[in-house]
Amino acid sequence: MAEPALKLDKLVKRFGTHAAVDGIDLAVAPGEFVTLLGPSGCGKTTTLNLIAGFLAPDGGHIQLGGRMVENLPPFQRDLGMVFQDYALFPHMTVADNVAFGLKMRKVAKGEISARVAEALALVKLDGFGARRPNQLSGGQRQRVALARALVIRPTMLLLDEPLSNLDLKLREEMRTEISSLQRRLGIATVFVTHDQGEALTMSDRIAVMRDGMIEQIGAPAEIYERPATRFVAGFIGSINMVPAKVDAIEGGAVRLATPAGPARARIDGVSAGAGVTLTVRPERLKLGPGAPADAVAWQARVERVVYTGARLEVQLALADGSSAMAEATNDGSTRFTAGQTTTLWFRPEDAWVIRESA
Amino acid sequence: MNKGPWTLLKVTVAVIYLFILGPILITAAVAFNGTNRSFFPPRGFSLRWWGEAFAPQWVQPLMFSLELAALTAVIATAIGVPLAFAFQRYDFPGKTIVRTITLGPLILPTLVTGIALLQFLTVIGLGRWLGYWALLIGHVIICLPFSVRTIAISLQAMPGSVEQAAANLGAGPLSVLRYVTFPIIMPGIFAGMAFAFIHSFTDINMSLFIAKPGQRPVTVAIMSFLDFGFAPTLAALSILSLLIPLVLIAVLGRFVGIGNFLYQEQGRG
Amino acid sequence: MIVSSARPRPIVPFLLVALPAAFLLVFFVIPTAFLLSASFIESDGVIMTGVWTTQNYADLLSRPLYQQAILRTFGIGIAVGVVVIVLSYPLAYFLVRTTSPWRGFLIALSLSPLLASVIVRTYGWWVILNREGAINSGLLALGIIDQPLALLPSSMAITIGLSHALLPYGVLTIMASLNGLNPNVERAAMSLGAGRVRTFLTVTLPLTWPGIVGGFLLAFAIAISAYATPAILGGPGTQVMATLIRSFMVQALDWALGSAMGAILLISSIALLLLTSALGGRRA
Numbered sequence: 001m002a003e004p005a006l007k008l009d010k011l012v013k014r015f016g017t018h019a020a021v022d023g024i025d026l027a028v029a030p031g032e033f034v035t036l037l038g039p040s041g042c043g044k045t046t047t048l049n050l051i052a053g054f055l056a057p058d059g060g061h062i063q064l065g066g067r068m069v070e071n072l073p074p075f076q077r078d079l080g081m082v083f084q085d086y087a088l089f090p091h092m093t094v095a096d097n098v099a100f101g102l103k104m105r106k107v108a109k110g111e112i113s114a115r116v117a118e119a120l121a122l123v124k125l126d127g128f129g130a131r132r133p134n135q136l137s138g139g140q141r142q143r144v145a146l147a148r149a150l151v152i153r154p155t156m157l158l159l160d161e162p163l164s165n166l167d168l169k170l171r172e173e174m175r176t177e178i179s180s181l182q183r184r185l186g187i188a189t190v191f192v193t194h195d196q197g198e199a200l201t202m203s204d205r206i207a208v209m210r211d212g213m214i215e216q217i218g219a220p221a222e223i224y225e226r227p228a229t230r231f232v233a234g235f236i237g238s239i240n241m242v243p244a245k246v247d248a249i250e251g252g253a254v255r256l257a258t259p260a261g262p263a264r265a266r267i268d269g270v271s272a273g274a275g276v277t278l279t280v281r282p283e284r285l286k287l288g289p290g291a292p293a294d295a296v297a298w299q300a301r302v303e304r305v306v307y308t309g310a311r312l313e314v315q316l317a318l319a320d321g322s323s324a325m326a327e328a329t330n331d332g333s334t335r336f337t338a339g340q341t342t343t344l345w346f347r348p349e350d351a352w353v354i355r356e357s358a
Numbered sequence: 359m360n361k362g363p364w365t366l367l368k369v370t371v372a373v374i375y376l377f378i379l380g381p382i383l384i385t386a387a388v389a390f391n392g393t394n395r396s397f398f399p400p401r402g403f404s405l406r407w408w409g410e411a412f413a414p415q416w417v418q419p420l421m422f423s424l425e426l427a428a429l430t431a432v433i434a435t436a437i438g439v440p441l442a443f444a445f446q447r448y449d450f451p452g453k454t455i456v457r458t459i460t461l462g463p464l465i466l467p468t469l470v471t472g473i474a475l476l477q478f479l480t481v482i483g484l485g486r487w488l489g490y491w492a493l494l495i496g497h498v499i500i501c502l503p504f505s506v507r508t509i510a511i512s513l514q515a516m517p518g519s520v521e522q523a524a525a526n527l528g529a530g531p532l533s534v535l536r537y538v539t540f541p542i543i544m545p546g547i548f549a550g551m552a553f554a555f556i557h558s559f560t561d562i563n564m565s566l567f568i569a570k571p572g573q574r575p576v577t578v579a580i581m582s583f584l585d586f587g588f589a590p591t592l593a594a595l596s597i598l599s600l601l602i603p604l605v606l607i608a609v610l611g612r613f614v615g616i617g618n619f620l621y622q623e624q625g626r627g
Numbered sequence: 628m629i630v631s632s633a634r635p636r637p638i639v640p641f642l643l644v645a646l647p648a649a650f651l652l653v654f655f656v657i658p659t660a661f662l663l664s665a666s667f668i669e670s671d672g673v674i675m676t677g678v679w680t681t682q683n684y685a686d687l688l689s690r691p692l693y694q695q696a697i698l699r700t701f702g703i704g705i706a707v708g709v710v711v712i713v714l715s716y717p718l719a720y721f722l723v724r725t726t727s728p729w730r731g732f733l734i735a736l737s738l739s740p741l742l743a744s745v746i747v748r749t750y751g752w753w754v755i756l757n758r759e760g761a762i763n764s765g766l767l768a769l770g771i772i773d774q775p776l777a778l779l780p781s782s783m784a785i786t787i788g789l790s791h792a793l794l795p796y797g798v799l800t801i802m803a804s805l806n807g808l809n810p811n812v813e814r815a816a817m818s819l820g821a822g823r824v825r826t827f828l829t830v831t832l833p834l835t836w837p838g839i840v841g842g843f844l845l846a847f848a849i850a851i852s853a854y855a856t857p858a859i860l861g862g863p864g865t866q867v868m869a870t871l872i873r874s875f876m877v878q879a880l881d882w883a884l885g886s887a888m889g890a891i892l893l894i895s896s897i898a899l900l901l902l903t904s905a906l907g908g909r910r911a
Contacts, residue, residue: 054522074525075533081526087519091541100537101527152527363823371721374714375733378740378794381751384761388754398754398761437650440643448640456644459651467852467896469869470662470889471655473876477665477886478658480673499655502647560744562855563869567876577744577855584859588753596747603742 003066005030005156005188006051012059013046020046022212023060028156031186033179037199038209039235044192047209048160051190053077065155075104080149080187081158084165086141088133094120094144095129101152119151122181139170146178156188163198175201196236200224208232225281230356233279240285240324243357244278246270253348259320261298267353275357284350285326287314287336291345300324300344305336312336316344382600389594396588407590416595419579423559424602426575430497431505431555437498438505438550445506446513464503468563472496476567489570496564501557505550512546513539552610556603659893666890670883683887693871697891700867703786704851710790711846712839715797720831722798723805734802738795745792745855752788753779753859780862788856793849797842804838805831837906844903848896868892 006028013021021043028034036044049055051062053074062070069077089097095116102112120126123143133141142162149157159178163171179202182189193199199206200220207217208231216228227233230241244256244263249272256263256278263278270276291297299319306313307330314326314336326344328334336342384398392402410416444450445457463471475496479487487495516539524538525531540547562577569578576599580592669678687693722734740748755761756778763775778784808831816826854869861870868888875885 052522052526054525073530074522075528075530077526078528079526081523083519083523085517085519087517087523089520089524089538089542100524100529104528104533148523148527363827367717367721370717374718375736377714377791378737381748381755381791382740382743383751384754385747385751395759396754396757397759397764399764437647441647444640444643448643450637450640450644453640456648459648459656463655465848465896465900466659467848467892469852469854469872470893470896471659473872473885473889474658474662475654476876477882478654478661481661481675495654499651502651556742560742562745563852566854566873577746580746581855581858588750588757593750593754596744596750600743600747604739607742 002030004028004063005032005065006190007063008047008051008060009063010060011047011050011057011062013043013050013055014058019212021050021057024212024214026207026214026217028188028190030188033182033189033191033202033204035191035193035199035203035206036209037193037196037206037235038215039194042209043212044194044209045160046212048158048190048192052079052081052158078152078155079158080152080154080156082142082145082149082160082162084161086133086145086162086165088141088144088148090133092133093129094125094131094133094136097133097144098129098148098151101148105152115151116147119147122150123147138166139174142166142174146181150181150185150187154187156190157182159189159191161193162191163193163195171198178202200236208235210235226352227279227354230277230354233277233352233354238282238325240280240282241354242278242318242322242324244276244353246272246274246276248272254353256353259322260318260324261296263296263351264294264348265296265351265353266349267355270353270355274355277354277356278351279354280346280351282313282325282327284346285324286345287326287328287342288334289343291343292347295345295347296351297343297345300342302336302338302340302342304338318344385593386597389590389597391590391593394589396590396593407594410591411594411598416576416579416591419574419576420595420599422573423575423577423599426493426497427555427559429494430501430558431551433494433498434501434505434554435509435547435551438502438509438554439547441502441506442509442513446510460506461503463500468500468561469566471500472564472567475499475564479568488568489573492568493565493573493575496568497558497561500561500564501554504553504557505547508550508553509543509546512543512549515546516542548610552606555606559599559603662886663890663893665883666887668883670881673880673882675883683883684891686884687887687891692866693888696866696868696871699782699865700851700869701895703782703789703857703867704847706786707789707793707850708843708847710786711793711797712801712843714790715794715842716801716839718794719798719801719805723802737798740792741795745853746859748792749788749856749859752784752791756784756787756860779860780865782861782865784860785857785865785867788860789850789853790846792853792856793846796845796849800842800845801835801838804835804841808834840906841903844899848899851895852892 004027006026008024008026011021011024012019024043024047026034036047038044046055050057053069053072057070060070061068064077064079089100092100098116098119099112102115107115116129117126120129123146125140125143125147128136128140128144133144136144145162162178163174166174175198191198191202203220205217205219206223208215208223210231216223216232218226223232224236227236233239233241242258242260242263244258247255247257247262249255249270250264252268253264253266254270256265256276258278265278267276300316302314303317303323304315306315310330312328312330312334314328316324316326318324324344387400388396388398389407390403390405391397391400391407392404441460445453475492476488479485479492520542521534521538524534529537560577561575562581565575565578566581569575574582576595580595583592665675666683667679667681669676669680669682687697718737722730722737725733727733753760757763758775758777758779760778762778763772766772767775812834813826813830816830817823821829851867852869854873857865857867857870858873861867868891872885872888872892875881875888
């Protein structure tokens, strides 16, 4: 197997007594796009700064392409980085900004101008070379920052919340653009964000972080559909979580007792009597008749219907008074009114059991 | 909306501007007097006071002031840059004390700093330094806070990510300083130098005690001549010595864009 | 912040600071400390005898001439502080709130006196106030008076001259404090039914009080140690501490009294500074 582009080994960084990064292991394969996702203060930016060399770790190792780098200063690590505020050099033109890394590497003049032009073309900024950063829009600055990071042909790309300063529409455009550029160049990338939408759409794998540790790492679908912990389940998308107790084991599935009623779901390796959490995404909850024979069906009362345009969010009260949410496509076929009693159902394969009690 | 109070405020502000600019404009007018007394409104018209202001008696102290202020500004900047970096970028034992001492001359009366230096140099037997060297030392001490603070402000205003970006692109610490940090804070360094220059050029409280005859800044020269009366020559000379810092600020504002710093600066003069 | 290296190097700040700190220690800290101790030593002219005494302070505080000068100095300081605030507040308020395209120019204009030496600024006042000056000749010409008024030398003239010279500091301090005020707070007060004047009195003024205190104390502190203005607009009958220090040090050559008077000024300034930070005044 090829050497990973980046390997973090039990990485630790403390600020005072607080461990901002508390023993992280991570391997990024060549060409892979890995996102560090988590709430602010979870240690994702600190991890990125450790990789870039702006902070020194208190423990553990960092390998870049098989090379131990934790004792190298940032300017010898050969990484391309895009900063949240872009960090363009305000006193230089766009072309000089992009050329900076090449000049530092003492690349020949002729080659510099060719590579700068190539990099600007790559980010669709041909002809902008003579401008100053303050003459550019936010999206253009973003592209310059990207060109500046890529032109040095770094071993990998680090992106520190590069989209958070852009407005919504531009942000979605840049998502696709960065993704396709990254795939085309096949450059290993670590991307830091607190935005689950960016993480889900752009990544090969997502590492969800909490309190300086990686809570779960996996492909977007895995993180979304098979969250390992209640934190991961709650952080990404909305989810219904019901405390449950394992009643009996039936082959690959288990029978569960919940305050809202009995349920069945798939899970391995639990014993009868264990406390677990039953989770179902709102879009997998169905309302009304039509439940197949093996479905889990509970009584529920409609509390409120929130209209969001393409979808309807139906807020429900379960038998024990706890609340749940179902999401329905606004296709005109269903009408819900507050106060109405209905059947709520889901297929056992649409539920996911987390081995944590509430 | 009721505009009455705002109009009243505008009128008040106009009167205050008259108060601010009046004496300076009157001084300028007096310098054109036809008589040898400082009358206002001027009686008659003459340019001879302007001519007299260029007599060696006045050009010599004017040049002395310019030279002293220029040298003071250069030294204060040379010392101010490392101090500003240390205060802004590092934590070290005794930082608070060193910073208090550096900014102290801004807060303590210059007059007292002046007599302290006079007394100290005399007592330790360096009285012969009084005059040029003592003036230079004294002026550097009282002008240093201006350069340190202005440079520190521009360092603070620069996002740290810019330097990180340079390091990330392969620039070593010295290259970062040379290609990124210094070019970005250069307007601040120039502004600090200009403030130091102006503060030195307009100083009287320090020079009063340690200047020696023959080596007197223009402010001290005017001050001692005032004992003999208020000749229109002094008005002309005052205006000339006002124009020098004005031109300096205008030129720097044009080429280095230090205008923003003038507004941020809140030191005492 | 880590700038260009991951490793902290304590030697770097030491190298940056050592020489300047040594320079300031030798030529600023030690002389100032020396001045304070010299004020407690008996001296014969400029020669110190080495005998410890509090006589210097006793002299300054008991002789009517010196007593009056100290009281006059602080009186002028308070008056200057008040005038500076009263004049600079409306100006600062206007400069912060105006939407005029001339705003930048007007700010520069209001601060421009900082570029001129105090002598230039004071000279104009002498021209205005002296026996043959603008005011007297104007009043005489209008027939309002038949004898020139003796406006100079006087404490009032000194107060006017110093207020004029220190106005920019008041403008800067109060502008900083007004700039720190969220304009929506004023809009909220008006939306709740307070008129412009009432809004100003109940919201703006209290919220900018630290700026007022800061500006007052700054003007006061500079005024009590000013030399040139009292020397030009005052006379033998209107001595202040700074002019006395000058005559002790240069004419009477009584360095012990000069040091003691300097020490009083120094300690007053430090006390004011502490008072300012205690009152939450804004100082840069």
